[in-house]
Amino acid sequence: MxxxxxxxxxxxxxxxxxxxxxxxxxxxxxxxxxxxxxxxxxxxxxxxxxxxxxxxxxxxxxxxxxxxxxxxxxxxxxxxxxxxxxxxxxxxxxxxxxxxxxxxxxxxxxxxxxxxxxxxxxxxxxxxxxxxxxxxxxxxxxxxxxDKIGDVAILKLLRSTYTKTLSALLIESYQIAQNYNLEDEFFDVISVTEGDDFKNHSLSRIKNTLANSKRKSEELNEIIECFSQNELIMVKAALDKFSRL
Structure with missing residues (x-):
């Protein structure tokens, strides 16, 4: 093959x-x-x-x-x-x-x-x-x-709706923590509920998002176009955040 x-x-x-x-x-x-x-x-x-x-x-x-x-x-x-x-x-x-x-x-x-x-x-x-x-x-x-073309595409966008808006919120929170020199403490307090691997996963997510903000913005625009009949407040806010990175 x-x-x-x-x-x-x-x-x-x-x-x-x-x-x-x-x-x-x-x-x-x-x-x-x-x-x-x-x-x-x-x-x-x-x-x-x-x-x-x-x-x-x-x-x-x-x-x-x-x-x-x-x-x-x-x-x-x-x-x-x-x-x-x-x-x-x-x-x-x-x-x-x-x-x-x-x-x-x-x-x-x-x-x-x-x-x-x-x-x-x-x-x-x-x-x-x-x-x-x-x-x-x-x-x-x-x-x-x-067997239907488009079903996986819907699932991809739903997943991206969650992960990319979460990434935008994570970056914003991390940036505020940096302003107060409390980056480590920021991860420590959230790790109490999110698990011991939260810091490593978060830093990886932040690095990936910053390096690929243009492509991720393209994906958010696809979400907005596809789900235009929905409110999408958080998705639009994430797109705005990525445009400022």
Whole structure:
């Protein structure tokens, strides 16, 4: 089996580490890639072909893990080249997922739940061909939600609604604690109810959010667009906070 990768960030890098089999070959392209991404590809066990169109055409399973903003354009460019399965792992709205479905013959809606670079992430998937990816259970946990495109997209956004607004609140609280030189004490008092690992998890969350605030803002905009009939006070406040980081 050939698994093609469009995007070579932490998600794809970790999948390459986890999915180890003599029967599986990973391919990608350096086409229009940044210097740092090319270095990551060179340091991996992934084979390189000349273009993403070739990646798509040769793949039995094509994984798109780029960014919410580019996911539809990627599907437009390469979706019809794929003879096998097209797995979209971008954090996008159900509407965007259905738009991608117009350009892809065999779409599976997916999400990696858990720390991106963890040893035991869970892959949630939905779509008519979702059962065809159950072989990945040999390498990571796979949960089939339904045969309906968009169900996993809704769950992704609901999860992001919670985690990203929580991140914004955490950053704001931490910044106030810093102003009073009470950072350690801040974590200590909350750890009483949130557990001993709260500080380490929080600092990791803060670091990740600060480093990826632009992408997380894109995801919040997807949430606001998708759930526009809801009040979304906290989501809009989180988006405002990220714009100030």
């Amino acid at each position: 050939i698994i093609g990768l469009i995007g070579f960030g932490k998600v794809c890098q970790n999948l390459v580490k986890l999915i180890k089999s003599d029967d599986i070959r990973f391919i990608t392209s350096k086409e229009n890639r940044s210097k740092s991404t090319i270095e990551s590809i060179d340091n991996s066990d992934v084979d390189v072909v000349s273009s993403f169109r070739e990646v798509a055409a040769k793949s039995d399973l094509l994984i798109s893990a780029t960014s919410p903003a580019s996911s539809i354009e990627i599907a437009k460019k390469y979706g019809k080249c794929v003879k096998g399965i097209y797995l979209d792992l971008n954090n996008i709205s159900p509407e965007s997922t259905l738009e991608i479905d117009k350009y892809v013959d065999n779409l599976i809606d997916g999400a990696i739940i858990g720390k991106i670079d963890s040893d035991n992430p869970t892959l949630y998937i939905s779509g008519k061909s979702a059962d065809e990816l159950l072989f990945l259970n040999d390498f990571l946990d796979v949960v089939v939600i339904s």
